[in-house]
Amino acid sequence: MSTPARFQPEADSLDPTDWQAFRELGHRMVDDMADFMAGLRERPVWQPMPAELRAELRQPLPQAPAELAEVYADFQRLVQPYVVGNVHPRFLGWVQGAGNPVGVLAELLAATMNANLGGRDHAPIEVERQVIRWAAEMLGFPLDASGVLVTGTSLANLIAVLVARTRALGRAVRQDGLAGRPLVAYTSTEAHNCVSRAMDMAGFGTAALRLIPCDDDHRMRLDALAEALAADRAAGLQPFLLVGSAGTVDTGAIDPLAGLARVAREQGLWFHVDAAFGALAMLSPEQRPLLAGLDEADSVAFDFHKWAQVPYDAGCIVVRDAAAHAAAFATVPAYLRREARGLAAGQPWPTDFGPDLSRGFRALKVWMTIRTYGADKLGEVIARNCALARRLAARVDAEPELRRVAPVALNVVCFRFEAAGGDLDRFNADLVADLQESGIAVPSTTTIRGQLAVRVALVNHRTRAEDLDLLVDALLAAGRRRAGAA
Template sequence: MSGAADGSLDPADWNAFRALAHRVVDDMVDRLEHRRDEPVWRPLPDDVRTSFDGPLPRTGIGAEAAYAEVLARVVPYSMGNDHARFWGWYMGAGHPVGNLADLVASVLNPNMGGGDHAPVLVEQQVVRWCAEAVGYPTDASGLLVSGASEANLIGLAVARSAVLGPTVRSDGLAGTGRVAVYASAEVHSCHRKSCEVLGLGEAALRLVPVHDDYTLDVDALAEAVAADRAAGIRPLAVVATAGTINTGAVDDLDAVADLAAREGLWLHVDGAIGGFLGLSGRADLVRGLARADSLALDLHKWMQAPIDVGLVLVRDEAAHRATFSVVPAYLRHATRGLAAGDVWFNEYGIDLTRGFRALKVWMALLALGADAHGAVMDRTTALAHTLADRVDAHPDLERMAPVGCDIVCLRYRPDGRADLDDEELDAVNRELVLLVQESGVAIVTETTLRGRLAVRVAIGNHRSVPDDVDLFVATLERLGPEAVRTVAPAAPSPSAAPTPAPGATPR
């Protein structure tokens, strides 16, 4: 299927391309329908891995042949987060409505930087709908971005400009003195990157101790702020977390907001995991979220949108725009024509050219409704507590933390191997994670809690069902002993030494 005779990149035969397009859709729908029957993840064979080492193709092989390569070398060896038992790191499974929306968005291919066209209105409505869903003011400024990492960066960038003043844009940080940003010791690593990128430096990020349930210790936060003020360091902002990455813990947002108000700090909430809990039966966990000056959300996590799409909300629209707005002559706004439009999104973030991420969120909320997304949160939370109960009742498993949001942290500790020390148990559980991944049964990951390695199971997947939890526990029971044998085989028991035969002379 070669290019058109006019030299464009369109197909020469539209009917043949249409047939291929229908086949692609059928193949992908078949994959989704039967995905549960396949391994979650497959290791890449060496020949497939080396097949990606080839040179740049100067002459095309045609769309059909190229699609055959996709089916052979890409589809079987993808990450696996479209599978019901992908519980690693934290990402949603995507959904068919979003998949179709991505196709439409790709065909339309609008630049969402601005202009007077319907896709811009779609994004504006998605911003308002999401603000309503989380209980934030619906007149807040908002921007869809690649994910919560970018959303958190933008939130802190607005905080930097709002607190330190407009000269930050013209003169940089010269003369502003040292500043501090406060967050829980369990805060996501993207906040360190944000401090570095914004010129504040890693040293500006103060990691405050947490309680036994891994939530921010607000008294310790107050002490840290007071100590910095006494040392001549300017407190800038505090980051509260609604759903920490390790355990899903939700900070006491009201208490943090009270402190931020007393101390004159910008309050930013990282709601990448739990920000949308307001749609669920546990909305009380995020009481106080609406008091934030800025808020980061992730729609490709618990909200299940296909990757990638996140959202930053900022209460003060003027502060948001003042942080990023640059309008060169060639982007001058108009009152009519395509260059009209009330909101130009490129003035509220880093990107000038922006993809149509909004459509997959808008279409899903129209098709499925916000309540369906909240029901998914309730159901996956229940599955996480089911797993936690199974762990608590199992002689060879122990739970390492309270269940936060829908995350369970556990540890394999075989009942008959009291000789294993903590370092050996770390190695056993690291091996167990790899064995589970390689088995194809599930994808879980590891993390470290209070210096000890834990198996982390993040059940934020709308396709997961109770049978998946049963299969996972059975897999731990089956592979746990193998992990122990690999890492710390038991020493032979003295009682197992052979007994000399009667009358035999010992050597």
């Protein structure tokens, strides 16, 4: 076996003196990553990183150069075996997409271009604009809606809160602040914590967010919302924002979006939907009717890196009224002067719609994923995940030792092992940890109506029925061992 050529940088740059050596190692990395993806089922879903390897990673700042092949070998030994595991078909614990092979190559291309998508006139921004048009089309929004790609729905929800704030108080709020004006917002008790954090970061404080109770299907109650609105107006407060959920984090429930849209219109509220993974269900004809009313929202936040299977990170916000969106963010300091021609043309720029000026080429992996697989294929993945969730729910219902604790709205199944005595919350938490540490499967836990539950979220395009059978069989076996040893 021949010794690979060494990677040596030029004396006056970081480029290699030998591009062929760089090419050979790059080809090897691509081959190794293809082998990694092809062999996922033979690997543990997750395994803890040994303490001695953690210690080995904690090195002082390197001063001298190292051979690239050696650095890559350290990656293979110290990093690759101990990742979170969401690419694996039996990673079922959290709503995290699995990525896809095309997205891997897109990341290589984007890194090579190294484009800054804050602004100016170049093709990568046109790619992002096209992605936003596709997103608007998927949501049933007008094609001239604005939008921007961000790290994830947490940041997208913050953007929505700031747009709603500016719409309620005018652009002067960006200079004067809230000045004690008593604005309040509304969402459900099942909403993701990032909505509360967005209110915090936007300067309202979490106390300005009303958490509205839910019904037995974990959907926001319209009657309770009406009562809260009336009480706040009677107290002299100013309601300005209503946030619905399309796919709640605990159970995958979808709020009554059409009803929320009607309330928002009647009350003069900005209607935003946190649809982190649920928005992509619009691509599935079977699931689309569950999202009736999503097309009436003023803004929608979601993640391409969840059900669209785009590699992390690729969040998105789409806003119906582009002028209202830009009013919350646009600013033109001298060094960002816009021109009618040249590289400084092409306005509006993405930085006019969000907080970032330095932005990577996230759009390429989204564009290449959608172009390569097509919306219909992605919709089939979503429909299959939901069908698998229903199948898992039926299996849980058929097992005497298990009890399902929530309805299955989309792709999330919550249940408990109850054939044991003592503290069942602690028992089920230990059971989940047993499965995670075994490497067989990764479910997670959540709390449903005060009880800790095993949570299975189906998002991965690689997951099959046999993977769920392995999960349930392993969970039952571990539960019986624990119950027998108690």
